[in-house]
Amino acid sequence: MKWDEFSGWGRRIADWAQDYHLTVGDKPVRANTEPGDVLNALPAIPPEDGEGMEAIFADFEEIVMPGITHWQHPRFFAYFTSNAAAPSVLAEFLTSAIAPxxxxxxxxxxxxxxxxxxxxxxxxxxxxxxxxxxxxxxxxxxxxxxxxxxxxxxxxxxxxxxxxxxxxxxxxxxxxxxxxxxxxxxxxxxxxxxxxxxxxxxxxxxxxxxxxxxxxxxxxxxxxxxxxxxxxxxxxxxxxxxxxxxxxxxxxxxxxxxxxxxxxxxxxxxxxxxxxxxxxxxxxxxxxxxxxxxxxxxxxxxxxxxxxxxxxxxxxxxxxxxxxxxxxxxxxxxxxxxxxxxxxxxFRALKIWFLIRTYGLEGLRARLRNHINWSQQLHDRLALEPDFEIVTPPMWSLWTFRYAPEGAPDLDDLNLRLVNAINDDGRIYLTQTRVDGALVIRFQAGQFETTEADVMMAHRVITEIAATL
Known part of the structure; x- marks a missing residue:
């Protein structure tokens, strides 16, 4: 590619990125590929001659994207979210272009x-x-x-x-x-x-x-x-x-x-x-x-x-x-x-500058407060469910719970099956941890664009899937 072709592809990729962020909530959160799917789709031998961007970008969408877990999904409640607010992405684009x-x-x-x-x-x-x-x-x-x-x-x-x-x-x-x-x-x-x-x-x-x-x-x-x-x-x-x-x-x-x-x-x-x-x-x-x-x-x-x-x-x-x-x-x-x-x-400081100038500290505070308040509301709702127990209380927007219906013989196995079934379902993404040796399920809200409705959906998904086990 020559630099006089760059702006056209830059616009196309910017349009793609905008559409991705606007529609990512419609996708399953976690990648549903099997081990080796992406590896086997990539040629074992590197090309001797260059290829056009049209073919490369088509393969990006066909090979790469199915193997991506969507960290920018508004119902990514696993691990701790790695965010990418829009102005920060633009700053990173500029940093990549300058490449200092x-x-x-x-x-x-x-x-x-x-x-x-x-x-x-x-x-x-x-x-x-x-x-x-x-x-x-x-x-x-x-x-x-x-x-x-x-x-x-x-x-x-x-x-x-x-x-x-x-x-x-x-x-x-x-x-x-x-x-x-x-x-x-x-x-x-x-x-x-x-x-x-x-x-x-x-x-x-x-x-x-x-x-x-x-x-x-x-x-x-x-x-x-x-x-x-x-x-x-x-x-x-x-x-x-x-x-x-x-x-x-x-x-x-x-x-x-x-x-x-x-x-x-x-x-x-x-x-x-x-x-x-x-x-x-x-x-x-x-x-x-x-x-x-x-x-x-x-x-x-x-x-x-x-x-x-x-x-x-x-x-x-x-x-x-x-x-x-x-x-x-x-x-x-x-x-x-x-x-x-x-x-x-x-040049990492540029994206901090873009982010803080765009939202201001008060705009960022509002997001954090929402995540914490919505997470605690979900905690309170799940705590009222008869077959669930809260294991550790909310620390900011993070807390843990356990599915514990009366008479269940192996709660560790049951909860592992529950978290796997939830993630296979694709509407939300959770991860597990251990507390005092017992396997429990974590919930944490922190994705930059998540809404109250996204957080509340977790209650429906968790209880629906638990009832099928």
Whole structure:
């Protein structure tokens, strides 16, 4: 394709995208292909000669689209939604067209300076203190890895990168059983080792870490000659929305000099609404915080907001400056590649700018409040059904339930069959998790264009299909 052909196809694809978003609610939410269907439809040998876009686009519709699970479907109630609000998609289109590599200030000054400003906009939206500065990571997993590496370096007096972990005291990182598995991966990659990730018991409706047990675990490790290094707290965990008692746990981290990180990948978006901030009192005492605007806020994937009280700790952990990456003759610049593990960086700030300017914070708050209110209404309706039980209460827009008709011999099997039947039906999409060993079904509302009617439809689908089992 030549560039003088691009605009015609660009218009055609823009029309296709608009139609897709306007009609996606008419499609089954989850892809209904079998394993291997798409693979076998793709030629095993690459073409020697080029083909026209007409044929390529026809194959896109015929081969690719049947194998797509529709994350932008208004009845996508599984996992946590990865949103794509219209202005964010347009910003991503522009970013793809410009195609800048934004690793340094000099490689794209606008990208660096917009990232600085957009992260401060988000900081203000969350009402975090002005001392926090931010960087956009690709995902919360990367932010957590950066935090764990910083925990390691600070605990080793900044010698870990040079000396390795040999002959050092084993480092200990503390979290609850409800944190995301990205924490485990970060522990592996950082070389700390799975056995040094200490799972602290949980308690209460919020399924949060027990501060008394946390202090006891730290004291026991010190007595055993181990080195406590960091604390990772969860605000809105993936399974049930589990949330640790932030203030009490951060006090303990301060008492023992631990670096503290808060993973609020999903629920952090809700903190733009003042009435939900009671879930993380004392958050200003954390060393780092992450949330994903690409989940609930509406920004196109990928875009993860990582806030740091003292960015110098992260820079000291990650920065490498060979001569070919230096910017000479400019003072006061930030090179965000020194704040993240990858060197290469995309222009992610542009889609935040487009989104916030289009809707304003109040428009975004209204969407979040609707999702939470509608989800709680559905919770209340299902709780009245005689054969259903609520397992964990609503945390923002997430809660779990279980189909438990009297006399059912194996509730785990019954609920697994129920969630599979619901997803095969195609009108809504749910996922399962385990609570205290029992299999339960999750509900979470957060798709950007979902309506009250979409959420209420879930009641009809769940009860109808349950009655057939």
């Amino acid at each position: 590599q934004c690793m340094l200030w000099q490689t794209s000054p606008a990208a660096t300076e917009m990232e600085t400003r957009m992260m401060d906009w988000l900081r203000q939206a969350l009402d975090l203190p002005s001392e926090f500065q931010g960087v956009i990571q690709d995902s919360a997993s990367s932010a957590t890895l950066a935090a764990v590496l910083t925990m390691r370096e600070r605990a080793l007096n900044w010698q870990g990168n040079q000396q390795g972990l040999f002959a050092q005291k084993p480092l200990r990182i503390y979290c609850s059983s409800e944190v995301h598995t990205s924490v485990d991966r970060a522990i592996w990659v950082a070389g700390i080792g799975q056995q040094n990730l200490v799972r602290v018991p949980i308690k209460g409706d919020w399924r949060g870490m027990d501060p008394v047990a946390l202090r006891s675990a730290i004291e026991a490790d010190i007595a055993a000659g181990l080195q406590p290094a960091g604390l990772i707290l969860c605000v809105g965990g993936t399974g049930t929305g589990a949330t640790d008692p932030v203030k009490d746990c951060l006090q303990i981290a301060e008492d023992y000099g631990l670096y503290s990180h808060i993973d609020a990948a999903w629920a952090g978006s809700a903190m733009i609404c003042p009435e939900y901030r009671h879930y993380w009192p004392g958050v200003e005492r954390a060393d780092s915080i992450v949330f994903n605007p690409h989940k609930w806020l509406g920004v196109q994937f990928d875009c993860s907001a990582h806030f740091l009280k003292n960015p110098d700790d992260l820079v000291q952990t990650l920065a490498i400056s060979p001569e070919y990456l230096k910017t000479h003759g400019k003072d006061g610049i930030i090179n965000y590649s020194e704040w993240s593990v990858p060197l290469g960086r995309r």
